[in-house]
Amino acid sequence: MKVTVLGSGTSQGVPVIGCQCTVCQSLDFRDKRLRSSVHIEVEGKSIVIDSGPDFRQQMLRERISQLDALLFTHEHKDHTAGMDDIRSFNFLQEKDMPVYAAPRVIEQLKREFAYVFSEKKYPGVPMVEVNELDGQPFEVEGIQVIPIEVLHYKLPVYGFRIGDFTYITDAKTISEESLEKARGSKILMINALQQTEHLSHLTLNEAIDMAQKIGADATYFTHLSHKMGSHKTIEAQLPNNIYIAYDGLQLSL
Numbered sequence: 001m002k003v004t005v006l007g008s009g010t011s012q013g014v015p016v017i018g019c020q021c022t023v024c025q026s027l028d029f030r031d032k033r034l035r036s037s038v039h040i041e042v043e044g045k046s047i048v049i050d051s052g053p054d055f056r057q058q059m060l061r062e063r064i065s066q067l068d069a070l071l072f073t074h075e076h077k078d079h080t081a082g083m084d085d086i087r088s089f090n091f092l093q094e095k096d097m098p099v100y101a102a103p104r105v106i107e108q109l110k111r112e113f114a115y116v117f118s119e120k121k122y123p124g125v126p127m128v129e130v131n132e133l134d135g136q137p138f139e140v141e142g143i144q145v146i147p148i149e150v151l152h153y154k155l156p157v158y159g160f161r162i163g164d165f166t167y168i169t170d171a172k173t174i175s176e177e178s179l180e181k182a183r184g185s186k187i188l189m190i191n192a193l194q195q196t197e198h199l200s201h202l203t204l205n206e207a208i209d210m211a212q213k214i215g216a217d218a219t220y221f222t223h224l225s226h227k228m229g230s231h232k233t234i235e236a237q238l239p240n241n242i243y244i245a246y247d248g249l250q251l252s253l
C-alpha cells in the first residue's frame with residue numbers, strides 16, 4: 001500500500017491569503033499546505049479521501065491518472081469543494097465515479113452540486129455513483145474499508161481504516177469504540193489544528209494524547225493551521241513516532 005498526502009492544511013490552507021505571519025512567509029516547502037486529502041494506492045486500486053478546493057491541483061501534482069473511488073469524511077467545503085473535477089476521470093475511465101459518504105453528506109452534496117444530481121443533466125457534468133454509508137465496513141473494488149465515526153464538535157465525521165492505515169480528520173472527540181477500531185494500525189494520520197484550544201478540532205496536545213491512546217507504530221498530524229507554528233519547530237517537539245505530515249509525503253506499508 002502506498003499513501004500520499006495530497007494536502008495537510010486546514011480549511012484556509014497555508015499560507016493564508018494576505019497573512020504576514022512567519023509560517024505563511026516561510027520558505028520551507030513543508031509549510032505550504034493545501035486543503036486536507038489523502039491518496040491510497042492498494043492492490044492496483046486508487047482511492048482518494050475528500051476532494052477539497054485543491055483537488056485538481058493535487059491530482060496534477062501527483063500525476064494521478066486513475067481513480068476508482070472517492071470517500072468523503074464529511075460535508076464541510078474544505079473537504080468537498082473540488083468534486084466537480086472528477087469529470088476528468090469520468091472522461092478517462094468512461095464510467096461514473098463511485099462516491100462513498102454518510103446519507104447526511106450525500107444530501108449536502110445534492111444541494112451544493114445540484115446539477116450533478118439533476119434529472120436532465122447538462123452534457124459534461126460530473127457523473128457519480130452514490131454509495132451511502134451506514135457505519136458498517138464496506139468494500140471498494142474488493143478493498144475492505146472500515147468507517148470510524150468521530151465527533152467534530154457535534155457533527156459526526158467518518159475516519160477510514162484500510163488495512164494497516166487509518167485516516168481521521170476533523171475530530172475533536174473519539175469514543176472508546178472508535179479508538180478500538182483504529183488500534184493495531186501501523187500508520188495513523190489524524191488532525192491537529194493548532195496549539196490553542198478550538199471548539200471542533202483536536203489541539204496539538206489533544207492529538208498527541210489521541211495518538212498515544214491509539215498507539216500506531218507511527219502517527220502523522222494533518223489539517224494544520226498556520227497558527228500551529230512552522231513544520232520544523234513543531235516536529236522537533238513531538239514524542240517518538242509522532243510526526244507532522246506535509247504535502248507530497250509518501251508512506252509505504
Ligand SMILES: [Zn+2]
Nearest residue numbers: 011076078170
Ligand atoms: Zn476540515
Ligand SMILES: [Zn+2]
Nearest residue numbers: 019021024226
Ligand atoms: Zn499566517
Ligand SMILES: [Zn+2]
Nearest residue numbers: 074076152170
Ligand atoms: Zn470540518
